[in-house]
Amino acid sequence: MGRRGATRACSSTSACRSLWQPLRRRSNAGDTSRAHFWIDDQLHGVGAHVDATYHCPHHLSAALGDLLRECDCRKPAPGMLLQAIAEWQPDVGASFLIRDKATDIGAATAAGVRGVLYARGDVDAVVRGLLESSGPMV
Numbered sequence: 001m002g003r004r005g006a007t008r009a010c011s012s013t014s015a016c017r018s019l020w021q022p023l024r025r026r027s028n029a030g031d032t033s034r035a036h037f038w039i040d041d042q043l044h045g046v047g048a049h050v051d052a053t054y055h056c057p058h059h060l061s062a063a064l065g066d067l068l069r070e071c072d073c074r075k076p077a078p079g080m081l082l083q084a085i086a087e088w089q090p091d092v093g094a095s096f097l098i099r100d101k102a103t104d105i106g107a108a109t110a111a112g113v114r115g116v117l118y119a120r121g122d123v124d125a126v127v128r129g130l131l132e133s134s135g136p137m138v
Contacts, residue, residue: 052087054080076106081113096130098123 036053043049056079057063058071073079085092097108098116108115118126 052084054084056080075101075103076110078107078111081107081111085111085113098126098130 032055036050040050054073056071056073056075057067058069058074059067060070061068063069071077071079073083081097092112096114096116097104098118099105099108100118102117105115105117116126116130
């Protein structure tokens with residue numbers, strides 16, 4: 001069942017806040033908003049939901065005005081993860097972030113969260129294995 005099943009598994013144990021991110025780079029806020037609505041709709045169908053989404057609008061070469069700059073929220077900096085941790089107060093030691101890029105794992109590590117590099121395969125099985133080995137999380 002892929003990400004939907006993995007998200008449902010996390011939701012049923014209060015373990016994860018979100019496994020989802022748009023599958024390709026979005027070019028503007030409207031596209032990102034539509035992607036989030038689609039994700040919410042997909043998750044609703046399996047009894048799961050996303051509590052919050054975070055987005056870094058900054059870039060060193062592909063932004064305009066004051067967004068054209070280095071920041072602490074663009075990966076591998078941990079800013080967005082630290083913001084989510086401050087807002088949701090999860091058990092960071094029992095938390096994990098599954099992503100497919102080294103910059104994501106670097107951000108997780110910098111935030112004190114276990115980073116799991118995922119290349120391909122059954123993400124549902126990866127999540128279930130992590131939940132079983134870690135025990136319940138908040």
